[in-house]
Amino acid sequence: MHELVVENARVPFGEDIVTCSIGIDEGRIARIAKILKGEQAYDARNMLVLPGVIDSHVHFRDMGQEEKEDWLSGSRAAIYGGVTAVVDMPNTDPPTFDEESFKIKLTVAQNRSMIDFAINGGVSGNLKALPVLWRRGALAFGEIFMAKSTGGFSVDEQALKAALLEIKRLGATASIHAEDEALNAEKARELARDDSPDVYSQMRPPGSELNAVKAAVRLEHETGAAMHITHISTAKAVEALRGEPITCDVTPHHLLLNMRHWEKLKSYGKMNPPLRPLRDVEALWKAARDGSIDVLASDHAPHTREEKAADIRSAPSGVPGVETMAPLILKEVADGRLPLQRFIDMTTANPARIFGINNKGRIEEGYDADLIFVDMGARRVIRPYELHSKAGWTPYEGMEAIFPHAVMQRGTLLLDGKEFLGRRGRGKFIRGRGYERKLPGRTS
Numbered sequence: 001m002h003e004l005v006v007e008n009a010r011v012p013f014g015e016d017i018v019t020c021s022i023g024i025d026e027g028r029i030a031r032i033a034k035i036l037k038g039e040q041a042y043d044a045r046n047m048l049v050l051p052g053v054i055d056s057h058v059h060f061r062d063m064g065q066e067e068k069e070d071w072l073s074g075s076r077a078a079i080y081g082g083v084t085a086v087v088d089m090p091n092t093d094p095p096t097f098d099e100e101s102f103k104i105k106l107t108v109a110q111n112r113s114m115i116d117f118a119i120n121g122g123v124s125g126n127l128k129a130l131p132v133l134w135r136r137g138a139l140a141f142g143e144i145f146m147a148k149s150t151g152g153f154s155v156d157e158q159a160l161k162a163a164l165l166e167i168k169r170l171g172a173t174a175s176i177h178a179e180d181e182a183l184n185a186e187k188a189r190e191l192a193r194d195d196s197p198d199v200y201s202q203m204r205p206p207g208s209e210l211n212a213v214k215a216a217v218r219l220e221h222e223t224g225a226a227m228h229i230t231h232i233s234t235a236k237a238v239e240a241l242r243g244e245p246i247t248c249d250v251t252p253h254h255l256l257l258n259m260r261h262w263e264k265l266k267s268y269g270k271m272n273p274p275l276r277p278l279r280d281v282e283a284l285w286k287a288a289r290d291g292s293i294d295v296l297a298s299d300h301a302p303h304t305r306e307e308k309a310a311d312i313r314s315a316p317s318g319v320p321g322v323e324t325m326a327p328l329i330l331k332e333v334a335d336g337r338l339p340l341q342r343f344i345d346m347t348t349a350n351p352a353r354i355f356g357i358n359n360k361g362r363i364e365e366g367y368d369a370d371l372i373f374v375d376m377g378a379r380r381v382i383r384p385y386e387l388h389s390k391a392g393w394t395p396y397e398g399m400e401a402i403f404p405h406a407v408m409q410r411g412t413l414l415l416d417g418k419e420f421l422g423r424r425g426r427g428k429f430i431r432g433r434g435y436e437r438k439l440p441g442r443t444s
């Protein structure tokens, strides 16, 4: 007799969808079978049941940037979007560059997050701090900024190489923000007086990303570090990774928005890397379908309406996305633009494997019962006032999406139809592989 049985669940197994029961004990999937007995039952009503989404690239801000987002608002938005685990980036205030800032963020997230969370260590002139960040449980290192973005951090190739050698020594993974800082700076000067609506895309051209990705490939050859390119946004950068042992992720905005959206979005469409031409968007979809892109990650980067109302050069870069990512892409799955199994791999098993998150990302015995329940016919138009990020705006207003009907984390419902059941502080810290492990002695 299981504690809880999810009945009438339609679970995708490879190409098939099997109607089954999922037996859950102590928050874990204990059995999957036709019929199971449980003290409690949850009728999935023939909904599609998928593993909870792991969003491996979010900026939940908080601490010195509470006005943009905090862990409570960010994790609430995540739940409504079917996300049951997030990985928070280090460009916060304070930035996660040392033991003290890691502990501060961990305490804040443990007190406030309603979903399970991981914290990445940052890299910026803090080479000596990488081992202690790893021991404190950093999931990975990154995003490591090769070009300045929000927060103004960036490392040159020499510093990046030193960090990669240390990351390799630790057995950790590096996630890279690949743009060419020098080219971006040169373009910004060259286009200082240009007031075309798409000038921001011209200031950070595809060549900037390509230069940085090529440098990252060289550094992988030189260091052998486990590397991942985050928010890849151009056809040529995807090509540059072909055949390389480097994984990558794509954001919903680079799949669903393009340079034609500048007219309408203005500074709300500003993010790094910037909006691209349609030909890059089509190439990203092709790469998502054929597996050249491993992960879908939101790069949830909220800024307030007031900040975003500024002109294109002074407004901050970044768009919110944790609540709309899975719903928007599930709608594309329903429209046949991406196979369901690719969606599942890109949002669950792949990020779990790449970043070393154990026991999450699959509907299999022994895995956490992190589940989302989706009616693939339940389309809804996105309205900003119905979303939950503190941003209070979205670049996807008016677009159709398929939001999950229910969300469960480790066997506890966090959302059930209109009923929101998330609780502050219930999210658990997802520790990286280096947590409290004795570090290999320093070789040099």
Ligand SMILES: NC(=O)N[C@@H](CC(=O)O)C(=O)O
Binding pocket: 059, 091, 143, 149, 150, 177, 270, 271, 272, 273, 299, 301, 302, 317, 318, 319
């Ligand atoms: N993507 C963005 O434009 N901004 C992100 C940082 C980043 O991912 O570069 C942010 O933190 O605001």
Ligand SMILES: [Zn+2]
Binding pocket: 143, 149, 177, 231, 272, 273
């Ligand atoms: Zn970035």
Ligand SMILES: [Zn+2]
Binding pocket: 057, 058, 059, 089, 143, 299, 301
């Ligand atoms: Zn980011």
